[in-house]
Amino acid sequence: MKRDFEQAQNLPSVECLTFDLEKTLPLPRIPANIAFYKRQLWFYNSGIHSASNDTGLCYVWVEKEAGRGAQEVRWCLIKYINQKLKPTAEHLILWSDCCGGQNRNIKIVLMMKAVLSSHPTLKTISFRFLESGHTFLPNDTDFSKIETALKHHQSVYTPEEYINIIKT
Secondary structure (H helix, E strand, O other), rough: HHHHHHHHHHHOEEEEEEEEEEOOEEEEEOOHHHHHOOOOEEEEEEEEOOOOOOOEEEEEEOOOOOOOHHHHHHHHOOOOOOOOOOOOOEEEEEEOOOOOOOOOEEEEEEEHHHHHHHHOOOEEEEEEEEOOOOOHHHHHHHHHHHHHOOOOOOEEOOOOHHHHHOOO
């Protein structure tokens, strides 16, 4: 992964992305114990981290809008590739953990095949997966920063509040 990151930073034709889902965040997020035993709405965050500019981007939604599976991960990747991928990218390298339900499945592969055939500059897409037990991605650092910011907010009642915390 380190070698792929260096290539993405030094070669304009290479982009390396890591992607992962953050642990689910409850809505509302309140310090009262009673909320733990009640049915809560879950807030989801799919992170995509670019190696070329070392920045993370979050795509968020609540469980009433969608779930946490391959379809949602696929949507986030397509949106990133169509809107944020550097225009000189010819070779895309994707790193993720080995979660079969979200990342390592036929839906993601077929989506990337469609992206490859329709994208104006991409020539190759490579999938790479971390070994089980060694699954630390740059996204985990991004998620850690969000968790640290959440420690300063005892209560979160709306998705917009989570989004503002993520932005900071």
